Amino acid sequence: MEQKNKKVPNLDFSGLSWNQLMELDSCTRCGQCLKWCPVYEFDNKEAITPMAKILSMGRVIRSQHSIFKKFIKPGTFLGKYLLPKEISMEEINEIASNLYECSTCRQCHFVCPSRIDTVELYEALRKMLVKSGIGPLENHKGLVTSSKNYDNPWQRPRSQRDRWVKIAKKDKRIKVLPQIIKPVV
Known part of the structure; x- marks a missing residue:
């Protein structure tokens, strides 16, 4: 219960290149990566798929850096419909854990129609999480x-x-x- 109420640190995305930031919005949700991911084949949890990891981190960025946050206050009528859902510390920790469930084999990159360089992206995201105090993981x-x-x-x-x-x-x-x-x- 404490994890849900803990304040999420403002993540510093400045270590990501422009290309990597665009890759977080480039996933077409085609599912090609699911067919080739050896980790997903072994574990079969949707949250560890390349598609889910990329979409999750995109949600985190939008929740913390939405342009609407400058003009609309949370809790207002417009805020309810236009502001992205806040991400809890529990969700951040789960996303961080999922980012480490990758064998870095690059299979997803080779079959991705958007050519998202998942390995480089995951490494940059892991580094960003550690710099923000979310990691390394306990194990x-x-x-x-x-x-x-x-x-x-x-x-x-x-x-x-x-x-x-x-x-x-x-x-x-x-x-x-x-x-x-x-x-x-």
């Missing part, structure tokens, strides 16, 4: 912390890297041990 925080502290996702000290490489060589997962590369001065 990503350990990975982020581990990468910052240890330079690896396994939460193991850097000093153990040599051991991992030797085990990988022994298990025939790699053919040649990496060599230390000295910088050229």
